Amino acid sequence: MIDQTRTINAKTAIAAIAGAGDNTPQVSAIIDRRGFDALTFLISTGVLADADAAFTVLLEHDDVVGFGTAVAVPDEALISQGSAAPETDAGFTFAADGQVRKIGYRGTKGFVRMTITPANNTGAWPIAVLALLGKPYFSQPTQGTT
Numbered sequence: 001m002i003d004q005t006r007t008i009n010a011k012t013a014i015a016a017i018a019g020a021g022d023n024t025p026q027v028s029a030i031i032d033r034r035g036f037d038a039l040t041f042l043i044s045t046g047v048l049a050d051a052d053a054a055f056t057v058l059l060e061h062d063d064v065v066g067f068g069t070a071v072a073v074p075d076e077a078l079i080s081q082g083s084a085a086p087e088t089d090a091g092f093t094f095a096a097d098g099q100v101r102k103i104g105y106r107g108t109k110g111f112v113r114m115t116i117t118p119a120n121n122t123g124a125w126p127i128a129v130l131a132l133l134g135k136p137y138f139s140q141p142t143q144g145t146t
Contacts, residue, residue, distance in 0.1 A: 014129035025117040031131040038134035039105040048094045049123025056117050057090040061109035079104030
C-alpha cells in the first residue's frame with residue numbers, strides 16, 4: 001500500500017459553518033499553493049434545509065496573495081469530478097445532504113480561492129471546505145494546524 005500522508009497537506013478553506021438562511025455567498029480563505037503541483041478542494045455538505053436551493057461554485061486565482069488582480073479560473077485549468085463543466089459538477093442542490101463534491105485546480109497561479117453562492121435559499125446550509133495540496137516540490141511537507 002502506498003503512503004499518501006507524507007505527500008499531502010490539508011488546509012481549511014471554509015471552516016464548518018451553517019450558512020445563513022439567505023443567499024449570502026461563502027468565500028474561502030486564499031490558498032497558497034506554492035510548493036505543490038496539485039490542489040483539490042473538497043466540499044462536504046450537512047443536511048441542507050431549503051427544498052429548492054441551488055449552490056454554485058466559483059474558483060478564482062491570482063499571482064498576488066492580496067488577490068488584487070484575481071480572475072475566474074478557466075475550465076481548462078480545472079479538473080472535474082464528472083462529465084460536465086468542473087464548477088457545475090462541484091455545485092450542488094438541496095438534495096445533496098451528506099455528500100462530498102470535489103474540484104481540482106491545475107493552473108499555474110500561486111493563490112486560489114473558492115466562492116459558494118446559494119440561490120433560492122431560505123434555510124441553513126451546513127458545509128465545510130478543505131483544500132488538499134499534493135505533489136510537493138520538496139520532500140515531506142509539514143502539516144500545519146489549519
